[in-house]
Amino acid sequence: MSHSAHPAGPSHGYPLPTVEPVIAPPDLTVLNPRIWSANVGRQGSEVAVAGLPASQLAAEHGTPLFVLDTEDLRQRARTYATAFTGGDVYYAGKAFLCTTVARLLAEEGLGIDVCTSGELAVALRAGVDPQRLALHGNNKSVAELRLAVESGVGRIVLDSHTEIDRLAQLAAEAGVRQRVLIRVTVGVEAHTHAFIATAHEDQKFGFSLAAGQAAAAAARVVGHPQLELVGLHSHIGSQIFDTGGFEVAAHRVVGLLAKIRDEHGLELPEIDLGGGQGIAYVDGDDPQPAAEVAARLRKIVERECEMAGLAVPRLSVEPGRAIIGPSMLTLYEVGTVKPVVLDGGTVRNYVSVDGGMSDNIRTALYAADYTVVLANRISDAPPQLSRVVGKHCESGDIVVRDCWLPADLAPGDLLAVAATGAYCFAMSSNYNRIPRPPVVAVTGSRSEVIVRRETLEQLMANDVGWSAADQLAASPVGGVDG
Incomplete structure (x- = not known):
């Protein structure tokens, strides 16, 4: 398949x-x-x-x-780290995250992509270097952004104009210059299931490239001295078995890199093509080896940058399923x-x-x-x-x-x-x-x-119930039924 x-x-x-x-x-x-x-x-x-x-x-x-077969997990992590030598592999924590897994992956040279304060807390508790963390999410709260800034998270992927302004204010309050990427929806979708295809226009993530929102977001970030724009991010979906979609996405993202250079005199040093590499669930599924994926993605980015007259940026990917799934x-x-x-x-x-x-x-x-x-x-x-x-x-x-x-x-x-x-x-x-x-x-x-x-006791721990007085007050006839 x-x-x-x-x-x-x-x-x-x-x-x-x-x-x-x-x-x-x-x-x-x-x-x-x-x-x-x-x-x-x-x-x-x-x-x-x-x-x-x-x-x-x-x-x-x-x-x-x-x-969990831990040796298998280590080997898969090593394979990806080796395949993308010279770039960055951020394990997508949403696939599965606990402190043991976070620590193991960090030991194998991977960063971690987190998207909530809970996932961030797990990675920090596991001792992962905050500079090796990237924070995603379409609706990061003020508290989550503040935790990321104060913890020294290396990359924050911006998802809305509101978030740009919010993060700039928090960075100013903390006295830091926060490194950020802009998430770009490139109009390419993984041909898998509609709910895991994330780069078509009609969805909640990122800034539309076709509508000019991504370019406007870049201009807004450049206007905030508290934010350092270091790259662009794209994610086209999950459980992908070929690189055709990545080729189109890279072409469009590199086009925006050239536009930012021409308009702002800023040549961004990073490009993150997200995750989505598939795994075999049943006979007939044919996932590509990590080394082959890396070689093809590098070739695509290098070709597009050469055509645009850009230096080749540092390449990042975010495989989660492909590392932990099997x-x-x-x-x-x-x-x-x-x-x-x-x-x-x-x-x-x-x-x-x-x-x-x-x-x-x-x-x-x-x-x-x-x-x-x-x-x-x-x-x-x-x-x-x-x-x-x-x-x-x-x-x-x-x-x-x-x-x-x-x-x-x-x-x-x-x-x-x-x-x-x-x-x-x-x-x-x-x-x-x-x-x-x-x-x-x-x-x-x-x-x-x-x-x-x-345990059942843990399930009941947050079920505080009502006191007898509360029950009496809540009764529509002034007393407890029954």
Whole structure:
């Protein structure tokens, strides 16, 4: 499956087609190395992470359970840092962020892109050099901007004229000159899902290039001596498997660089092309290696700068999914298996697990595809068309929409869902008052909890209730019903 890019148009609103597997794979035990992390394999009959079998991990930590292959994560971070030597790699914290991950990525030479005070606080607590942080967001509050300025955040990406003036005032109050980039919407969108395509004009992020807003924003920043304009930022979407969209985006961003030079005598030293590099979720997904992505992006920027008569700026990217996504899997325990007869007599097993849309909303939100396997044993039973669903009171609570699992799947079995490192825990919720799962890091055949499982007590901690006097006062008849 290939995700291309094209000039923005009405097609960004069309849903992606869903494809139901009509032919069962020949072997349900195979673990495609493009999809699973490097240290996931079979140990005897079980799926294991760095030698730790699924049943052991579930017994020690319970389910649902996010399992992070830390060596795989380090290797992916190193690969990106090496590929973009001479530039900057900012890990997109929105994909998944905790102090352990932030510290690990910083150790491997990556910066971190944060977009809220919470993400900024995590990175600072992890000891990440503030100069290696970039702050994004379309509605940064005064408090968030002040925290960023006072913490010494290296780059703030500006998203509105209001924010430009607000940040200039805060920088003046702090007595600093804050380095900033302008986020530019370039009229190119990733041809993925409408909700993760972010560079078409009709959306909340950035300054429109076509409408002249980006050039006006640059002039406004230049007029504030408290702000140092160091570059331009563009982001065209997520889960992209080719560089066609980046080529168009770079052409347009470099054109604005030339315009700023001509109008203000200022040649900006940086260009950030954002993230969006895709990963393999299912067989047939074909992501590009980091080195290949870097080489192509450099070639594109160099060519455009040569044509515009500009020095080649320092190149930055913000891969989040491409680094953390494949490094994590989720373990679930099967609760029920319900066969449902479809039109034409086909039987689909509805396999209910002990998690669902509260720990992975992406299937419901984006019609995302995932790979799932039986993790605690190998079965000789024939494959059965299946749908893995959660325990929430919602018909759209689906983890894996269409898959093949052994026909003898039973309550108590464990399922492993691959590539859940990005936007699963990060977008988790307490829907139906279900506590969030823990995250366990596995390194060298040892597991360690890095994010604790929430408890019912923690869920109730913020539910302060009403006092008896409040209840009496609130009653429409002057007393408590019942």
